């Protein structure tokens with residue numbers, strides 16, 4: 001694996017073609033989790049994946065699309081269209097020096113813009129006959145939700161600083177989980193789409209949405225171990241599909 005600790009010569013010798021970019025966020029996560037929660041999760045997953053693929057691990061993009069948390073101090077965000085442009089510039093610059101694939105490991109559910117951004121980018125590269133691909137690894141893959149979910153609240157009722165994220169930080173950085181972890185769940189009279197109109201602090205005054213009281217480090221460990229195999233499955237599925245169309 002290569003990272004910002006390596007030199008130009010290391011890169012010239014290794015000739016990496018895959019880069020992995022952790023996309024996190026800097027946003028409030030209630031009183032019990034750090035503002036860098038999403039960045040820490042993305043960084044951990046991205047490092048595991050870059051090691052597995054012997055790829056170039058980019059530094060974490062720790063500021064992203066967190067406008068829904070803007071009223072809570074500690075939150076810093078980019079406009080969604082700025083984030084799309086940042087991703088485009090990173091992909092273009094990697095392509096200039098010989099990379100063929102950029103894997104975005106997204107730790108923040110609010111980064112919806114990444115999806116249309118990569119749809120457009122991949123078509124733009126294809127139309128230019130540029131051998132470059134940008135893949136988004138997030139959502140179901142990141143949360144690794146399935147029939148075998150270890151979570152008590154696997155669905156959309158646990159979306160922010162709840163059972164899933166609290167379990168992951170308990171596993172990855174137990175020293176950063178503040179006590180007491182809130183006792184009891186918060187489920188506002190709204191679904192997640194209401195964040196298109198209202199701030200998180202208006203819907204959930206304490207800054208979490210879900211069930212941190214159901215979190216355990218063991219659940220965090222189980223979920224963290226699933227990321228790489230699921231990401232590799234996804235990448236192989238894409239590769240097979242592309243090969244079958246040639």
Ligand SMILES: [Zn+2]
Pocket residue numbers: 029037038107108160161165
């Ligand atoms: Zn989060």
